């Protein structure tokens with residue numbers, strides 16, 4: 115499997131786009147432009163984006179694809195007299211990776227300006243502070259270089275309630291087939307979903323397909339239930355960027371490794387994915403020779419939970435691209451896993467028939 119240049123440029127554009135939870139406009143705009151040839155687009159007031167495949171007939175069961183558009187970010191809570199900014203998290207950060215992160219802060223003009231997540235420098239710590247470990251988020255600040263409250267407001271046009279994202283720029287190491295960047299959870303899922311639909315353009319499928327880029331997943335799966343209400347799916351596939359566990363876990367517990375294909379999650383704290391559907395999908399992967407991994411998670415949480423339990427509910431599975439260091443400013447993923455995920459979604463869309471749905 116080799117990486118298609120169009121695909122990695124789409125990944126680059128989506129990864130670099132700022133889209134903290136609640137502020138996903140730029141991601142939605144990119145996806146909407148890309149989806150123009152795939153089908154009709156509509157948005158709701160929460161900025162969930164719906165893409166209806168051109169080939170839909172309207173009288174067949176509906177497969178809902180979901181990938182969340184948002185990323186973990188920060189939000190400006192207050193401006194301090196010294197010009198630094200107090201913030202809250204949008205979603206749960208990998209906290210140890212937060213200090214010293216280069217960030218972009220949206221100002222009142224809608225521009226993203228550079229800043230740094232700062233904490234009390236070691237030079238000024240007391241002996242007790244030096245041994246206390248990393249400080250709480252409330253003791254950190256975002257520094258845009260302002261010297262006073264007035265300067266932060268008047269020169270930098272900072273205001274509270276504005277989003278902050280990592281300043282990381284995407285890189286593709288072509289030789290080693292590796293992606294480096296931010297927001298791979300879930301922009302790799304968004305990109306895999308869009309790429310699969312692009313490749314299926316003009317092809318007849320057994321069911322109708324509505325793809326959703328849903329918003330505000332990282333702050334507690336808030337907006338996917340609205341999307342599920344609207345689409346009324348008969349069955350669903352949730353695309354994800356899933357935390358890889360292959361660098362700091364015992365070998366026998368590794369369930370989401372780099373370069374071993376997409377992860378299918380039996381359960382996490384939010385959901386048990388419809389077991390018969392899950393087993394059918396795993397068998398399909400085997401039949402098609404597509405590498406996949408299986409995971410049973412204690413923590414986590416994903417939009418499949420909302421789709422399975424909204425209104426009449428619909429069976430859902432999760433197809434996740436492994437991402438090392440998700441929920442930090444610097445993630446690593448592989449082109450191999452991305453391509454295997456695209457192929458897996460295509461296989462699912464080609465093989466889910468009304469009869470299969472009825473049997474699940």
Ligand SMILES: [Zn+2]
Nearest residue numbers: 299300354355
């Ligand atoms: Zn995610």
